[in-house]
Amino acid sequence: MAELLIVDNITKTFGGIVAVHNLSFSIQEGETLGFIGPNGAGKSTVVNVLSGYLEADSGKVEMNGVNITKMKPYQRVHIGLARTYQIPRPFPELTALTSVAASALCGKKRINQSFEDALVEATHYLEFVGLFSKRNILARDLTFYELRMLELARALATTPKLLFIDEVMAGLNPPEANNAVKLIARAKEEFGVTVFWIEHVMAVLMEAADRIIAINYGEKIADGTPDEVVNNEAVIEAYLGRGWKTYA
Numbered sequence: 001m002a003e004l005l006i007v008d009n010i011t012k013t014f015g016g017i018v019a020v021h022n023l024s025f026s027i028q029e030g031e032t033l034g035f036i037g038p039n040g041a042g043k044s045t046v047v048n049v050l051s052g053y054l055e056a057d058s059g060k061v062e063m064n065g066v067n068i069t070k071m072k073p074y075q076r077v078h079i080g081l082a083r084t085y086q087i088p089r090p091f092p093e094l095t096a097l098t099s100v101a102a103s104a105l106c107g108k109k110r111i112n113q114s115f116e117d118a119l120v121e122a123t124h125y126l127e128f129v130g131l132f133s134k135r136n137i138l139a140r141d142l143t144f145y146e147l148r149m150l151e152l153a154r155a156l157a158t159t160p161k162l163l164f165i166d167e168v169m170a171g172l173n174p175p176e177a178n179n180a181v182k183l184i185a186r187a188k189e190e191f192g193v194t195v196f197w198i199e200h201v202m203a204v205l206m207e208a209a210d211r212i213i214a215i216n217y218g219e220k221i222a223d224g225t226p227d228e229v230v231n232n233e234a235v236i237e238a239y240l241g242r243g244w245k246t247y248a
């Protein structure tokens, strides 16, 4: 598998807090890479840096051999990076359909696309996440689950190569969470996206991930197959606890 993204020695501090410290890893084209660690470990900060929402203090990020460290978020979208937010960030006054159309217009090959075409595409992505019947509802009137699905539709509408998912299950009831997980598997099949997936529900990553990276205090503590990572002493100590010893 080819390396799609290379993260080289990234550090990000907030005042005195070192959220991410000298972190290096790569993402292979086509894989589902799980990203785990305790609350406050720096997982969302990594996605914020890789998506260009935050600038790292130091380090380098390469996508397909191109240095993207200084690229703006919209430029990263054009080359095929998309993300969802841990807490959905809708445009409250736009309908579900218009919200997704706006993303389609921002996507990588969409610069000369008409708004009408974007609406047609948006319909397709709303159908994909099961929100077609809600297409004319304002985002501010959607439920939490619907907002999560809207986040996914908006990210997919930019036609990403690499999708960062920052917790799709948190706050959802079991059937909703189950649906969300199935949708990610379908998104991989239908759109061929590579997935970088932060999730606290280990059983889901055990099933879905090809590989898992664990971090603690902003530093990598494990990188391997799901079985290797859940049996890693440092990961058990910092995050999973002893119960996972018996998983395999």
Ligand SMILES: Nc1ncnc2c1ncn2[C@@H]1O[C@H](COP(=O)(O)OP(=O)(O)OP(=O)(O)O)[C@@H](O)[C@H]1O
Residues within 6 Å of the ligand: 014, 017, 018, 019, 037, 038, 039, 040, 041, 042, 043, 044, 045, 046, 086
């Ligand atoms: N914008 C910010 N300003 C100041 N501190 C921040 C900011 N974003 C994150 N932090 C701090 O950086 C550290 C890492 O936070 P981050 O949100 O990346 O953790 P996380 O691994 O995503 O945790 P969780 O599992 O709870 O979502 C924490 O100490 C957090 O308080």
Ligand SMILES: [Mg+2]
Residues within 6 Å of the ligand: 043, 044, 045, 086, 166
């Ligand atoms: Mg987080």
